[in-house]
Amino acid sequence: MPLLEARSLTKRFGGLVAVDGVSLSVEPLTVTALIGPNGAGKTTFFRMLAGEFEPTSGDVYFKGERITQLGVTRVAQLGIAKSFQVTQIFPKLSVAENALIPALAATRGPFKLDAFGAVSRSRDAHAIVERVLTQVGLSERRAARADDLSYGEKRRLELALALATEPEVLLLDEPSAGMSPEETRTIVDLLGTLRAGVTIVIVEHDMDVVFGLADRIVVLQDGRQIAEGTASEIRANKRVQDAYLGGVA
């Protein structure tokens, strides 16, 4: 049984069909990449997987259960985390406090009225914070205000926030967007170590990242799926070359 499955998802915005009947089946502990030119519908498709958008038609299944209308909070609680294409951090909180927020969601559930509890007693949550900050290499910056981080550090914090929910599925929307080649390399190395413990679906423009990581690649164009296969199959696909790769591969 696939861990995460999308069955002919369609999303219309008025007259515009952003995603048109796209299906996807993700097996546990695999890396699936979603590629395609700008405006192909990758981010919209992702937002439907994460429960941020309700699809116009079609359904999303997680471990065989339909999660289509659950909404982002419950989808996150089930174990699907998404990193945002445009960084969404808590700018006024410190780096450690940033990571603590999703860690509290992972350890306390969607709501808990522990208004007289002490944060210092949330040992499990603090253990998660330590682990994810080490993973993304921000332990040294733990006391810094998130707003004061460099762009590359903010992107790593973005990833840490997704990891701190302790997800089974990690949806990464262009994790290397706007990063320097060295910073991209760090991210790729990190994802290489993470893949042993978490299922990854990634939207990415950097073809080195895609071909280096992905077990399977799905190609979208104008909201439709035009190809699916392994890295070598996609490289050899004539349609993909015409549509997207433009002779790069």
Next chain:
Amino acid sequence: MARARGAIVPLAMLVFLVAFPTLVGFAGGGVTLAARILVLGLFGLGVDLLFGFTGLLSFGQAAFYGTGGFVAGYLLIHHIVPSTILALAIGMLVAAVAGLVVGSLALRQVGVYFAMLTLAFSQLFYFLDNSPLRELTGGENGLPGVPRAEVFGIHFSSLQETYAFIAIVYFIGFVVMRRIVASPFGHVLRAILDNPIRAAAAGHDVYRYKLVAFTIAAAYAGLAGGLLGLFQGYLPPDMFTIDQSGQIIVMEVIGGPGTLVGPLIGATVWIYLSQVLQNIGAIGSLWKLVLGLVFVLLITGFRRGIAGGVSTFLQQWQRREPAPVPSE
């Protein structure tokens, strides 16, 4: 050591509360003025949780202030409940339930639409107070004859004793609120203030956290309303007005959102300025204009209110001169 340091702020607050009537006295005010400021400071603690910690701007807090005040006052005036504490607790509870109902509807919207809904609900409460419930509330005459506090046979009959009673309640309210904002629950509220989209994506049920914050704020407003009756002996219908809701927001903003002591500072500044300005002959009837100008200056000068401005200044001063800071 950490425990000892955690007790510094409550201790400082205790000292302040004891000294406050004397300080107000030096500045030409009476103990009534000090009590009024504390009542607004308690009301403002809830507003601070809502606005300063969760980012929810409500223009309808007067509804809960009035509800708590009139329920507690009515019970005491008609000797339905013999105990002051019980009457205050019932007033607070009724205000909290009202907050839960209003919040559950208003929080379905965000931003300006949420603010407008709270305004609309508070108008509804104002109308209820003045028309259908006037037999109970006295309508535009208000409710006179609220007796002074009595707890376990101890009578808080003089103004000074009433101040002491209000100060004790304020202190408990302050310590409880400090605890709330430092809890995991409070951390999630701060996350919602900073980035509600991410807080939801992290797996927090943002609506329920906001609803509980709204309910707690309503409970604080209701308790403060009950205390107002105790020292004034009279509950005015203008507790329910938009003017009252607006004033508490202004006190919160000039005092410093997210600082807990901000509303107390804001209330002190507000009440002093309005009293002092009214007594200056040359200003006379223009006092509200001058008050408005002072607030414009304060708000533009201190982006995080007076309390926020002072703490920023202290941090910068410490950073610039590390030498005089004693080693630990």
